[in-house]
Amino acid sequence: xxxxxxxxxxxxxxxxxxxxxxxxxxxxxxxxxxxxxxxxxxxxxxxxxxxxxxxxxxxxxxxxxxxxxxxxxxxxxxxxxxxxxxxxxxxxxxxxxxxxxxxxxxxxxxxxxxxxxxxxxxxxxxxxxxxxxxxxxxxxxxxxxxxxxxxxxxxxxxxxxxxxxxxxxxxxxxxxxxxxxxxxxxxxxxxxxxxxxxxxxxxxxxxxxxxxxxxxxxxxxxxxxxxxxxxxxxxxxxxxxxxxxxxxxxxxxxxxxxxxxxxxxxxxxxxxxxxxxxxxxxxxxxxxxxxxxxxxxxxxxxxxxxxxxxxxxxxxxxxxxxxxxx
Amino acid sequence: xxxxxxxxxxxxxxxxxxxxxxxxxxxxxxxxxxxxxxxxxxxxxxxxxxxxxxxxxxxxxxxxxxxxxxxxxxxxxxxxxxxxxxxxxxxxxxxxxxxxxxxxxxxxxxxxxxxxxxxxxxxxxxxxxxxxxxxxxxxxxxxxxxxxxxxxxxxxxxxxxxxxxxxxxxxxxxxxxxxxxxxxxxxxxxxxxxxxxxxxxxxxxxxxxxxxxxxxxxxxxxxxxxxxxxxxxxxxxxxxxxxxxxxxxxxxxxxxxxxxxxxxxxxxxxxxxxxxxxxxxxxxxxxxxxxxxxxxxxxxxxxxxxxxxxxxxxxxxxxxxxxxxxxxxxxxxxxxx
Numbered sequence: 271x272x273x274x275x276x277x278x279x280x281x282x283x284x285x286x287x288x289x290x291x292x293x294x295x296x297x298x299x300x301x302x303x304x305x306x307x308x309x310x311x312x313x314x315x316x317x318x319x320x321x322x323x324x325x326x327x328x329x330x331x332x333x334x335x336x337x338x339x340x341x342x343x344x345x346x347x348x349x350x351x352x353x354x355x356x357x358x359x360x361x362x363x364x365x366x367x368x369x370x371x372x373x374x375x376x377x378x379x380x381x382x383x384x385x386x387x388x389x390x391x392x393x394x395x396x397x398x399x400x401x402x403x404x405x406x407x408x409x410x411x412x413x414x415x416x417x418x419x420x421x422x423x424x425x426x427x428x429x430x431x432x433x434x435x436x437x438x439x440x441x442x443x444x445x446x447x448x449x450x451x452x453x454x455x456x457x458x459x460x461x462x463x464x465x466x467x468x469x470x471x472x473x474x475x476x477x478x479x480x481x482x483x484x485x486x487x488x489x490x491x492x493x494x495x496x497x498x499x500x501x502x503x504x505x506x507x508x509x510x511x512x513x514x515x516x517x518x519x520x521x522x523x524x525x526x527x528x529x530x531x532x533x534x535x536x537x538x539x540x541x542x543x544x545x546x547x548x549x550x551x552x553x554x555x556x557x558x559x560x561x562x563x564x565x566x567x568x569x570x571x572x573x574x575x576x577x578x579x580x581x582x583x584x585x586x587x588x589x590x591x592x593x594x595x596x
Numbered sequence: 597x598x599x600x601x602x603x604x605x606x607x608x609x610x611x612x613x614x615x616x617x618x619x620x621x622x623x624x625x626x627x628x629x630x631x632x633x634x635x636x637x638x639x640x641x642x643x644x645x646x647x648x649x650x651x652x653x654x655x656x657x658x659x660x661x662x663x664x665x666x667x668x669x670x671x672x673x674x675x676x677x678x679x680x681x682x683x684x685x686x687x688x689x690x691x692x693x694x695x696x697x698x699x700x701x702x703x704x705x706x707x708x709x710x711x712x713x714x715x716x717x718x719x720x721x722x723x724x725x726x727x728x729x730x731x732x733x734x735x736x737x738x739x740x741x742x743x744x745x746x747x748x749x750x751x752x753x754x755x756x757x758x759x760x761x762x763x764x765x766x767x768x769x770x771x772x773x774x775x776x777x778x779x780x781x782x783x784x785x786x787x788x789x790x791x792x793x794x795x796x797x798x799x800x801x802x803x804x805x806x807x808x809x810x811x812x813x814x815x816x817x818x819x820x821x822x823x824x825x826x827x828x829x830x831x832x833x834x835x836x837x838x839x840x841x842x843x844x845x846x847x848x849x850x851x852x853x854x855x856x857x858x859x860x861x862x863x864x865x866x867x868x869x870x871x872x873x874x875x876x877x878x879x880x881x882x883x884x885x886x887x888x889x890x891x892x893x894x895x896x897x898x899x900x901x902x903x904x905x906x907x908x909x910x911x912x913x914x915x916x917x918x919x920x921x922x923x924x925x926x927x928x929x930x931x932x933x
Binding site (some may be wrong): 295326327329331332333334336337338339340342343345362363371372373374375377379380412431434435436459460461463464465466467506512515 | 710715
């Protein structure tokens, strides 16, 4: 068991899957000769060559479409989109093609692509580099959407995504590529479905995904110091949602906070509250609270950016409110 | 080409015309729903190009006017008609309809409603052919209207840079839905537009199947030899509107009459008669046998087929045979980091 960085975990998954199956290729902007914006494919061009680590022009919609077409003929492309903001350009091929082809062909043609992309705010990247957009993908039938919170899932979910026959969107995070965590030395697959109880607690459930799990964990530490026991649930997959694990946790703690880095409207938090309402409304002892971004494009100014994006103290404050401590 | 192949080709085009016209009738009877885009008038293009390709081996993909391409590529006509009827026996199990015919058993990889979307999908199919090292190619049929999408330019660029084995067939029928080409497009000769991407290209008469076959055969040889993509433009005309909801008010009667005189079935039939390959009587017999086949076999099959079961509504959305190692369930308490 070694401790490695998030980007190294992604790189290792690429390397193992490329070695395992010649039909696996990677494609994206600057992923080959340049080694990848986040180093997630560094060294692979030298090892696997230009035909399998494909540097694309800046044409997101069509290179995604080319990956989809290749997948229809038996290949397993891992498509990197440099920022989820740019994935908006590829929505036609992703949503109108990849997500629908299996269904509209009556199950006769699959599109086993993986699209990896960082979605999140980082350090003053301003509005056009700071979108999160997970909510848009999670509402699309025919896709799988996963949000690895650390190196183990970043590694093991990418491996599963490559093997799975469905199109999988992996949402990473600009601020997590250097985050370190333990990953087994032996080959490991992590499932693309299932929420995970990251920390067991009894007084309140803090629900997060991707980077916001870490805000929940930090808030849980502070609550523990105050003698309050928070359970932290990592959704892991935004599509499909693991309703059972959410229900079981809420039935135990009776109180919920949902932390999302995105804006609130029509979002992950709204969906999770709907799930809770449908699954276990009468288990709730207090009204659930969402912690979310301000309803504005993300500003450049450091102070304004900080004010727009939720942090661990915001999660803590929400939890105390739900717990009736304020 | 010998006389029996010539007769077969003429019969195929008559069959495709009747298939489309019969779909029109079924649509008017409300047995077919949604949008229906008919290929009448353009038969020589798909028939001629695919006659020179290796159907079942090469990949074929197109837009929403896809019935004839699918059948010529090898999809059973019965299943295509059943798909128009939305039946479980249809090419796409009734889930796709007229615009989304698929038959991967013959490498017909679909019809798509998003104009221009098949460009990158075709290049991707070609990328797979190249990667596997087979002598397959991908053939992408689209209309002139598709060339004003960004995917046209993006895909031409990548197909050229990566020397992909893909043949782009532009069926220039002069109208992007209801807008005439010179009103929407700065360069009306479509083959000229790909010179910016260093792709060889040519323009031909799309109403004469002999011309189509000769031109397509050269283009396919180029692509199959590994020399990269080729763009071939055929000038053609649809005899019906864009879809069934089209008033067809944007074309002059004079223009329509002129193109009707250049009906591909008439051109080829006249040539075969002149060459004494067949007589008017033979053609009449051919038309009758086509009518019988479509009515008593193709349409009968579609009408007699079962509807999909409502219980199967969610089937085919995701792979229901997924290995639990890839999708779960997740065992709690095994997490690290």
